[in-house]
Amino acid sequence: METKRLKTKGETMIERAESQFWAYNTNNKYSQQDLVLLDNVQFIYELSLAELELKTFGIDFQVTNGLREFKLLNKSNELNKLLKRRGAYYKTIEGEFTDYFHIIQKNQTRSVNQYLTHWIYPYKGKFHPQMIRALLNIIGLKKGDIVFEPFSGSGTAALEAQLLGIDFVGIDISPLCVIQGRVKTESIYVLDEILKLKDEVITKFMPNLFSTETNYYRLIKGITSDKRVINFYNMARLLAVSDNSRRKRDFRTSFIKNLNLMIASVKDFIETKERLNLKLGNVKIENGDSRDVKLSNNSVDGIITSPPYSIALDYVQNDAHSLKDLGFDVSRMRKDFIGVRGTGRSRVELYNADIEKSYSEMYRVLKPNKYAVIVIGNATYQGKEVKTAEFTIKYMESLGFKLIKNINKIIFGLYNVMKKENILIFKKEK
Numbered sequence: 001m002e003t004k005r006l007k008t009k010g011e012t013m014i015e016r017a018e019s020q021f022w023a024y025n026t027n028n029k030y031s032q033q034d035l036v037l038l039d040n041v042q043f044i045y046e047l048s049l050a051e052l053e054l055k056t057f058g059i060d061f062q063v064t065n066g067l068r069e070f071k072l073l074n075k076s077n078e079l080n081k082l083l084k085r086r087g088a089y090y091k092t093i094e095g096e097f098t099d100y101f102h103i104i105q106k107n108q109t110r111s112v113n114q115y116l117t118h119w120i121y122p123y124k125g126k127f128h129p130q131m132i133r134a135l136l137n138i139i140g141l142k143k144g145d146i147v148f149e150p151f152s153g154s155g156t157a158a159l160e161a162q163l164l165g166i167d168f169v170g171i172d173i174s175p176l177c178v179i180q181g182r183v184k185t186e187s188i189y190v191l192d193e194i195l196k197l198k199d200e201v202i203t204k205f206m207p208n209l210f211s212t213e214t215n216y217y218r219l220i221k222g223i224t225s226d227k228r229v230i231n232f233y234n235m236a237r238l239l240a241v242s243d244n245s246r247r248k249r250d251f252r253t254s255f256i257k258n259l260n261l262m263i264a265s266v267k268d269f270i271e272t273k274e275r276l277n278l279k280l281g282n283v284k285i286e287n288g289d290s291r292d293v294k295l296s297n298n299s300v301d302g303i304i305t306s307p308p309y310s311i312a313l314d315y316v317q318n319d320a321h322s323l324k325d326l327g328f329d330v331s332r333m334r335k336d337f338i339g340v341r342g343t344g345r346s347r348v349e350l351y352n353a354d355i356e357k358s359y360s361e362m363y364r365v366l367k368p369n370k371y372a373v374i375v376i377g378n379a380t381y382q383g384k385e386v387k388t389a390e391f392t393i394k395y396m397e398s399l400g401f402k403l404i405k406n407i408n409k410i411i412f413g414l415y416n417v418m419k420k421e422n423i424l425i426f427k428k429e430k
């Protein structure tokens with residue numbers, strides 16, 4: 001007789017976690033207090049950013065009730081509206097849910113900060129989106145202003161700027177990052193076309209979708225000429241490639257699952273935009289080199305970025321499976337990626353020279369009296385700490401930036417691994 005194997009404790013826990021999607025209970029009655037923090041706000045740096053946000057909005061406040069609520073000292077309808085529409089860390093204002101609270105409900109994942117299209121593609125070293133929303137507010141950016149991201153990565157800042165109606169210009173040396181950022185911010189404009197092609201992609205291409213002879217990318221180009229739709233379907237494949245390479249998941253199952261989740265997230269985004277009547281910012285993401293930026297002098301209203309942390313993470317190696325699948329020569333690519341060029345000591349020296357060039361470019365393109373935010377952490381290389389944060393402060397100040405705030409962002413992540421980063425806010429003074 002066949003006996004059924006009992007599940008291990010770990011398996012049961014994973015099953016339970018995987019069956020629960022992340023969401024607040026919106027039916028609860030919420031406190032009529034002036035301003036209540038979101039439940040996911042846990043760290044000191046977040047409280048600090050919440051306070052800076054309030055100060056930028058011109059709000060006087062007192063922190064109350066175990067640090068989770070604020071009493072507002074100068075109330076007005078206008079300030080309430082501003083907080084409700086733009087605030088990043090608040091659940092309710094006088095009992096009414098904020099826009100951000102509604103936005104984060106639209107989440108197809110189990111992670112609180114991967115709402116709307118943020119989750120698409122498992123990119124290492126993503127910004128925390130809530131922090132970016134707060135920083136966009138803190139540096140005083142408004143609708144129609146331009147924020148520049150010279151290392152745009154997975155497109156976190158692109159999506160957050162777009163949601164606040166701020167125009168975004170971003171570059172990244174990795175073509176994979178360009179696709180990620182564009183898919184997250186542009187798919188909402190082409191959902192009908194995406195849906196129209198879905199059955200064709202699945203039925204026509206599916207039998208040999210992942211065989212080496214089928215050139216999926218050419219097939220997709222053959223059925224649509226819209227670059228945004230092409231990027232969307234290319235990304236669905238890259239998610240399956242990544243799932244297969246990292247987690248050994250079956251290609252086809254993963255492709256269908258991710259395609260459906262991507263479509264659901266794009267629908268969520270459109271629904272949220274309409275429900276909250278959001279006027280989205282324009283987004284432009286290009287393949288480019290932060291050491292040689294194609295923007296004019298004094299042309300952007302703010303910069304928010306996080307450069308490679310010295311040589312901490314090999315971005316080329318990390319995404320090699322997807323870059324190769326897209327047809328790129330991974331070894332040739334390395335020569336332009338900051339932080340992965342050279343070996344041994346020369347690697348650190350090359351990093352320093354490259355990052356200096358990038359910081360000079362930031363100085364050149366930023367308008368005077370505007371702010372540049374750099375999120376950076378120290379790295380360890382060959383057993384030694386590389387003091388990237390200190391290096392950044394010193395070099396930025398030599399260019400004519402003034403350090404306005406240096407917030408320590410110490411967090412304990414998965415398995416209690418400590419991550420220490422600094423949020424550095426500079427002003428272009430000279």
Ligand SMILES: C[S@@+](CC[C@H](N)C(=O)[O-])C[C@H]1O[C@@H](n2cnc3c(N)ncnc32)[C@H](O)[C@@H]1O
Pocket residue numbers: 123125126127128150151152153154155156157171172173174177288289290291305306307308309315336337338339
């Ligand atoms: C820390 S990540 C940025 C992550 C991003 N903030 C996010 O939320 O996903 C650093 C990025 O720098 C990019 N990069 C490396 N060298 C570059 C260069 N020369 N020019 C532009 N981007 C570069 C890498 O491809 C990587 O995406």
